[in-house]
Amino acid sequence: MTDASTAVATAHPNIALVKYWGKQDEELVLPLADSLSMTLDVFPTTTCVTRCPGAPADTVTMDGRPASQEAARRVVRFLDLVRQRSACDDRASVATRNTVPVGAGLASSASGFAALALAAAAAYGLGLDPAGLSRLARRGSGSAARSVFGGFALWHAPGPHAPDPDAACYAEPLAGVRVDAALVVVLLDTGPKSVSSREAMRRTVATSPLFPAWLAATRLDLRHMRAALEAGDLATAGEIAEHNALGMHATLESADPPVRYLTEQSHRVLEQVRALRTAGAGCWATMDAGPNVKVLCPGDQATRIAERLTTATGFPAVVARPGPAAALHPGAEAAR
Numbered sequence: 001m002t003d004a005s006t007a008v009a010t011a012h013p014n015i016a017l018v019k020y021w022g023k024q025d026e027e028l029v030l031p032l033a034d035s036l037s038m039t040l041d042v043f044p045t046t047t048c049v050t051r052c053p054g055a056p057a058d059t060v061t062m063d064g065r066p067a068s069q070e071a072a073r074r075v076v077r078f079l080d081l082v083r084q085r086s087a088c089d090d091r092a093s094v095a096t097r098n099t100v101p102v103g104a105g106l107a108s109s110a111s112g113f114a115a116l117a118l119a120a121a122a123a124y125g126l127g128l129d130p131a132g133l134s135r136l137a138r139r140g141s142g143s144a145a146r147s148v149f150g151g152f153a154l155w156h157a158p159g160p161h162a163p164d165p166d167a168a169c170y171a172e173p174l175a176g177v178r179v180d181a182a183l184v185v186v187l188l189d190t191g192p193k194s195v196s197s198r199e200a201m202r203r204t205v206a207t208s209p210l211f212p213a214w215l216a217a218t219r220l221d222l223r224h225m226r227a228a229l230e231a232g233d234l235a236t237a238g239e240i241a242e243h244n245a246l247g248m249h250a251t252l253e254s255a256d257p258p259v260r261y262l263t264e265q266s267h268r269v270l271e272q273v274r275a276l277r278t279a280g281a282g283c284w285a286t287m288d289a290g291p292n293v294k295v296l297c298p299g300d301q302a303t304r305i306a307e308r309l310t311t312a313t314g315f316p317a318v319v320a321r322p323g324p325a326a327a328l329h330p331g332a333e334a335a336r
């Protein structure tokens, strides 16, 4: 236990090029398959955690307003986990600022829980190494395990015979990536999503007849994606990423009842990505639990591709490049 009662951390969202979709354990947030992502340099989340000795309850604000009941419940559950591991039972005040549109499939829960994990671990003196931090962030939201790291990250799923599945389940930076990649984020809809990714994931695993095929395909995609990134072959990586995302959305649509995150607008952007490709541009689409389309492309062509997509579709686009790891703000411990 340190004396610092306040800690502030910033983390960035990540976009999976090979998706995490399906858990083997809901409580521990253990995925069924490995996933691979790029952390972005845009839309950071900054979170301040202050221990409040003697306070009767945790307080949670988001962007200056009290958090929704559901969001506050998730944060309190997460803090309970941190308290369990520390020698301190203090309640805390948590203040979060998001610059990513919340709930629109841009993984605000990834940056959110990575920042919360880092700030809470510091405020409660947990002294975790990066893998330990990734394991902790995972308990808030699976994809947050990857936002602990900058650049490209690989999140390991525990194998069926892992003696300690929790210990085996963390992300780490992917070494040996030789591509210069950017993701153009086309912003279609910044409203909250109709079905949470947690519920949609549960429903897909339980009811989609395509789920077993998805699982086999995504494991193969992961192997090929790693090889393509290590070989500096962005075209192959892009094809795999687009195919992987479309496969995930197909399993969603085949769930009962179906989950549909992609809208007519998403399909319009997808058409334009294909048109640009036919015209010779290197660009490939990926979509998460929301309508926004993210377009993987060579770093030196990202600005031009963003302009062309905006001209063709009328939607704003933001160029994101590989971003930094989650980080504590130095000196913030004293800034109560």
Ligand code: DP6
Binding pocket: 015, 016, 018, 019, 020, 021, 029, 035, 107, 109, 140, 141, 142, 143, 144, 197, 198, 201, 287, 288, 289
């Ligand atoms: C489509 O990490 O939000 O973005 O673990 O239930 O909180 P929970 O799910 P979450 O799911 C992200 C799913 C995805 C794909 C990905 O990021 O790999």
